[in-house]
Amino acid sequence: MTDLSTVPLSVLDLAPISQGMDAATAFHNTLDLARHAEALGYHRYWLAEHHNMPGIASAATVVLIGQVAAATERIRVGSGGVMLPNHAPLVVAEQFGTLEALYPGRIDLGIGRAPGTDQRTALALRGSAAALAAREFPQQLTELIDYFEPDETRAVRAPVAEGRRPPVWLLGSSGFSAQLAGMLGLPFSFAHHFSARSTESALRTYRQAFRPSATLAEPRVLLGVAVICAETDERARWLAGPSELAFLSLRHGRPIPLPSPEDAAAYPYTELDREFLAERASSSVVGSPKIVRTELERLLADTGADELVVTTMVHDHADRRRSYELLAGLTR
Numbered sequence: 001m002t003d004l005s006t007v008p009l010s011v012l013d014l015a016p017i018s019q020g021m022d023a024a025t026a027f028h029n030t031l032d033l034a035r036h037a038e039a040l041g042y043h044r045y046w047l048a049e050h051h052n053m054p055g056i057a058s059a060a061t062v063v064l065i066g067q068v069a070a071a072t073e074r075i076r077v078g079s080g081g082v083m084l085p086n087h088a089p090l091v092v093a094e095q096f097g098t099l100e101a102l103y104p105g106r107i108d109l110g111i112g113r114a115p116g117t118d119q120r121t122a123l124a125l126r127g128s129a130a131a132l133a134a135r136e137f138p139q140q141l142t143e144l145i146d147y148f149e150p151d152e153t154r155a156v157r158a159p160v161a162e163g164r165r166p167p168v169w170l171l172g173s174s175g176f177s178a179q180l181a182g183m184l185g186l187p188f189s190f191a192h193h194f195s196a197r198s199t200e201s202a203l204r205t206y207r208q209a210f211r212p213s214a215t216l217a218e219p220r221v222l223l224g225v226a227v228i229c230a231e232t233d234e235r236a237r238w239l240a241g242p243s244e245l246a247f248l249s250l251r252h253g254r255p256i257p258l259p260s261p262e263d264a265a266a267y268p269y270t271e272l273d274r275e276f277l278a279e280r281a282s283s284s285v286v287g288s289p290k291i292v293r294t295e296l297e298r299l300l301a302d303t304g305a306d307e308l309v310v311t312t313m314v315h316d317h318a319d320r321r322r323s324y325e326l327l328a329g330l331t332r
Contacts, residue, residue, distance in 0.1 A: 002297055002300035002301045003297065004293055004296055004297050004300070004330050004331055005330075005331045005332070007300060007305070007306060007307055007308060008043035008044075008306075008307045008308075009042055009043060009307075009308055009309075009310060009327065009328065009331060010042055010043045010044035010045065010046065010076075010222070010307060010308065010309040010310065011033070011034075011037045011042050011044070011045045011046065011309065011310060011311075011324065012046050012048060012080045012224055012309045012310065012311040013030055013033060013034070013045065013046065013047055013048070013058065013311070014047075014048045014050060014056045014057075014058045014311065014313065015027060015029070015030045015047070015048075015056065015057035015058040015064065016055060016056060016057070016258050016313050016314075016320075017054065017055050017056065017057050017257045017258065018055075018242075018257055018258040018259075018260075018315045018316070019256075019257045019258060019259050019260060019263070019315070020257075021257065023057040026057035027057060027064070027067070029317045029320075030047075030057075030058075030064065030067075030068065031067060031068065031071045032317070032321075033317075033320065033321060033324070034068045034071055034072050034075070034077075035071060035072060036321055036324065036325075037075060037324060038072045038073065038074060038075040040324060040325060040328040041328060041331070042075060042324070042328065043075070043076060043307065044075065044076040044077070044078060044108060044307075044309065045068055045072070045075050045076070045077050045078075046077075046078050046079060046080030046081070046108065046110060046309060047061050047064045047065055047068065047077075047078075047079060047080060048061065048079075048080050048081070049061040049079065049081065049082055049083050049086070049112075051086075051115075051121045051122075051125065052118060052120075052121040052255075053250075053255045054255055054256060054257050055246050055255060055256055055257040055258050061079050061081075061082055062079070062082070062095045062096075062099070065077050065078065065079060065099060065107070066099060066102070069099065069102070069103040069106060069107070070103075074106075075106070076106050076107070076108055077103070077106055077107060077108070078107055078108025078109060078110055078166070078167075078169075079108065079109060079110045079111075080110045080171065080189070080224070080309065081109075081110030081111050081112040081169070081171040081189070082109065082110065082111055082112070083112050083113065083114060083115060084111050084112065084113060084137065084140050084141060084144065085113055085115065085122075085126065085136070085137060085140065086115065086122070086125045086126060089140050089141075089143040089144035089147065090143075090147060090156065090158055092109075092144055093144055093147035093148060093158040093161040094147075094158050094160050094161055096109045096161065096164075096166055097147075097148065097158060097160040097161025097162070097164045097165075098160055098161075099166070100161075100164040100165075100166045101160065101164055104164075107166040108166055108167050108169060109166045109167065109168045109169065110168075110169040110170075110171050110189060111141060111144070111168065111169065111170055111171060112170075112171040112172065112177075113137040113172070113176075113177065114173075137180075138180055141170070141180070141184070142184075144168075145165070145168060147161050147162075148161050148162060148163070148164065148165030149162065149165075150162040150163060167187070167215070168186055168187075168215075169186065169187045169188070169189050169222065170184070170186045170187070170188055170189070171188075171189045171190075171191065172188065172189075172190060172191065172202070173190065173191040173194045173195035173198065173202075174195070174198060174202065175198070175201065175202050175205045177202075178190070178202040178203065178205040178206035178209070179205050179206070179209045181206055181209075181210075182205070182206045182207065182208070182209025182210040182211065182219070183209050183210075183211060184211075184213065185210065185211050185212055185213025185214075185215070185216050186213070186215075186216065187216060187219075187220040187221075187222065188203075188206045188219070188220070188221055188222070189221075189222040189223070189224060189309065190202055190203060190206075190221065190222075190223055190224065191224045192223050192224055192225050192283060192299070192303075193224050193225055193226035193283055193284065193311060194224075194283075195283075196282060196283030199223070199303060200302065200303065203221055203303055203304070203305075206219060206221070207219045220306050220307075221303065221304065221305045221306050221307070222305065222306065222307040222308070222309055223299070223303060223305035223307070223308050223309070224309050224310075224311065225284075225285060225296070225299065225308055225309070225310055225311070226243075226283065226284040226285065226310075226311050226312070226313070227284070227285045227286075227292060227296070227310045227311070227312055227323065227327060228240050228243075228284070228285075228286045228287075228312055228313075228314060228323055229285075229286075229287070229288070229289060229292045229312075229322075229323045229326040229327050230287075230288065230319070230322070230323065230326070231288065231289075231326075232288050233286075233287045233288050233291055236286045236287045236288060236291075237286055237287075238261050238265075239261060239314045239315070239319050239323075240281075240284070240286045240314075241259075241261045241264030241265055242258045242259050242260065242261055242263075242264045242313070242314060242315045243258065243313040243314065244264065244277050244280070244281070245259050245263070245264040245267055246258050246259065246313070247277075247280060248269075248273055248276065248277060251276070258313065258314070258315050259315070260315050261315060285299075289326050289327075289329065289330055292326070292327065292330065293330045296308065296330075310324070310327065312324060
């Protein structure tokens with residue numbers, strides 16, 4: 001079984017908004033957690049992109065990346081990820097070229113193809129129904145990467161980005177993204193916390209499809225995992241209640257801020273609700289440090305992942321800080 005201390009650990013932050021909190025507080029918590037994660041020795045700090053969700057403040061991802069990079073000194077900062085179909089490739093290249101110029105050697109560009117929201121909001125972001133189709137994604141990704149290469153013959157250029165290409169990661173939760181990442185010779189970040197059943201098959205597809213590129217000689221896998229760590233198993237399960245109820249509400253089409261553990265415990269779950277949450281719980285790692293270590297090392301052994309990026313969604317910021325503290329302690 002792979003020793004947890006042998007792989008880099010990173011943070012995936014959605015800037016959660018808890019019940020009774022506003023976005024400004026969520027952003028303050030993000031900056032605090034980023035500084036804390038850097039002090040704890042985490043390798044990367046990635047910000048997500050979600051829209052029209054009352055429980056998630058990470059919508060203007062590039063703005064948050066700049067703020068986190070400015071508030072820290074060493075930790076890598078990036079997107080987990082930018083949902084490329086929501087944006088013009090030229091604009092993304094200019095944004096990340098600017099970030100790389102300001103914080104050289106510290107920026108990651110993680111790219112995804114999901115909308116990061118519902119279909120109506122995706123339409124508002126993209127401006128047309130035709131833009132909702134995913135079939136243009138490989139061309140969009142290639143166009144984006146090309147903007148980082150100097151080319152005086154190109155009619156449209158991104159001078160601020162030329163020669164400033166940050167590491168580009170392809171994010172995904174399916175075989176499509178896995179195969180594309182392999183074919184392009186890109187590092188691949190798989191959302192195990194979204195699609196645990198597909199993890200092993202997607203990683204197999206990625207490794208089989210991988211072709212070495214100018215930036216990557218061998219496959220590299222970063223696995224996204226939902227983790228809640230507390231001093232006891234009982235405490236961790238109590239803290240997990242809000243994220244379970246928030247995800248259930250999202251599934252029912254009624255996204256909500258993260259409720260309190262008390263409200264989550266008092267919710268009148270149906271039998272179908274409990275079956276759904278039990279299945280989802282199988283993709284999360286919740287427990288005391290001993291349980292978390294065992295589960296994460298088993299996951300590493302099963303997947304051969306090179307890195308882990310951890311998302312922790314709990315109601316209170318102090319509990320989130322403590323979860324990352326306990327997790328970092330397992331690597332020493």
